[in-house]
Amino acid sequence: MKILVTGGCGFIGSNFIKYLLTDPEVEKDVEIINLDKQTYAGLGKNIEHLHLDKHSRYKFFKIDICDKGAIEKIFSQEKPDIVINFAAESHVDRSINDAEPFRKSNFEGAGVLLDTSIRHDVKRFIQISTDEVYGSLKNEDRSSIESDLKHPRSAYSACKSGAEDLAIAAFETHKLPVIITRSSNNYGPYQFPEKLLPLFITNLIDGKKVPLMYSDENPGLNVRDWLHVEDNCRAIWFITKNGISGEVYNISGENEKKNIEITRTLLKEFSFDDSMIEKVVHRKGHDFRYSINNEKLKKLGFEYKRLDLEKEIELLVKWYKENENWWRPLKK
Numbered sequence: 001m002k003i004l005v006t007g008g009c010g011f012i013g014s015n016f017i018k019y020l021l022t023d024p025e026v027e028k029d030v031e032i033i034n035l036d037k038q039t040y041a042g043l044g045k046n047i048e049h050l051h052l053d054k055h056s057r058y059k060f061f062k063i064d065i066c067d068k069g070a071i072e073k074i075f076s077q078e079k080p081d082i083v084i085n086f087a088a089e090s091h092v093d094r095s096i097n098d099a100e101p102f103r104k105s106n107f108e109g110a111g112v113l114l115d116t117s118i119r120h121d122v123k124r125f126i127q128i129s130t131d132e133v134y135g136s137l138k139n140e141d142r143s144s145i146e147s148d149l150k151h152p153r154s155a156y157s158a159c160k161s162g163a164e165d166l167a168i169a170a171f172e173t174h175k176l177p178v179i180i181t182r183s184s185n186n187y188g189p190y191q192f193p194e195k196l197l198p199l200f201i202t203n204l205i206d207g208k209k210v211p212l213m214y215s216d217e218n219p220g221l222n223v224r225d226w227l228h229v230e231d232n233c234r235a236i237w238f239i240t241k242n243g244i245s246g247e248v249y250n251i252s253g254e255n256e257k258k259n260i261e262i263t264r265t266l267l268k269e270f271s272f273d274d275s276m277i278e279k280v281v282h283r284k285g286h287d288f289r290y291s292i293n294n295e296k297l298k299k300l301g302f303e304y305k306r307l308d309l310e311k312e313i314e315l316l317v318k319w320y321k322e323n324e325n326w327w328r329p330l331k332k
Contacts, residue, residue: 227253
């Protein structure tokens with residue numbers, strides 16, 4: 001079984017490749033073809049520790065998924081059975097300053113992959129999406145379910161939503177066996193230190209303050225749901241094998257927390273108090289709350305393994321303390 005993984009040098013993609021090649025619950029006949037443009041967040045160091053250059057079931061190609069000719073050549077040469085599209089620009093703050101890379105990678109790139117998959121009769125196409133396509137919720141709102149209308153509010157989530165629409169159109173028109181996954185905030189080892197947890201942890205290791213979006217009206221009250229990347233990878237593979245084509249599956253973390261709560265959990269790990277919080281202005285269009293219902297996934301039979309957020313944060317802090325040689329060059 002040949003699995004073409006796009007964005008396999010990024011945070012989630014690299015953890016997914018590690019899971020497929022090293023976890024005993026995954027079949028041993030799986031071959032990985034990793035396509036990655038290797039932008040700032042996918043420099044290749046996320047998977048260097050696996051020594052994949054010597055792995056018989058792994059190949060890497062440095063390719064931009066928007067390059068139609070290169071993508072066609074890879075599909076013709078490697079003949080993948082399954083395509084899993086992780087490739088995306090993902091940092092919302094960056095999309096506010098410059099949306100073009102998001103439009104190209106997240107939307108146009110997905111279109112290239114879908115068109116090529118149709119021509120080559122791919123057996124399954126998994127489009128990796130996000131809970132942000134549902135838009136912002138209030139505290140009293142119920143969690144979003146897969147059939148809810150989407151309401152993306154940033155260039156990032158709008159492009160991801162558009163890619164979903166292209167995927168469903170490919171299913172409806174061409175019968176391409178497409179499945180969409182929407183996951184909540186991922187966290188874990190090898191996450192680029194621009195995201196909240198690795199940024200705050202590495203700052204605190206250096207005794208620096210953490211930049212929390214904060215105002216008198218909203219003192220860090222925005223809510224996010226935290227999903228360990230390992231559980232997300234397991235869920236994606238489970239859905240790949242057991243999901244129904246044309247369907248969407250939410251992958252929640254079952255750990256909704258206010259940003260101020262997460263911040264104070266981290267401060268406690270380092271024996272710091274609120275004086276280490278640097279209050280910064282909320283970004284434009286800052287979504288208040290994301291919350292997704294995962295009953296559809298659970299009814300399919302998926303079971304989580306890493307839901308104890310407090311324990312996992314403790315382990316994550318330990319990981320960043322022990323792997324300074326990985327994150328320090330990136331923070332420069």
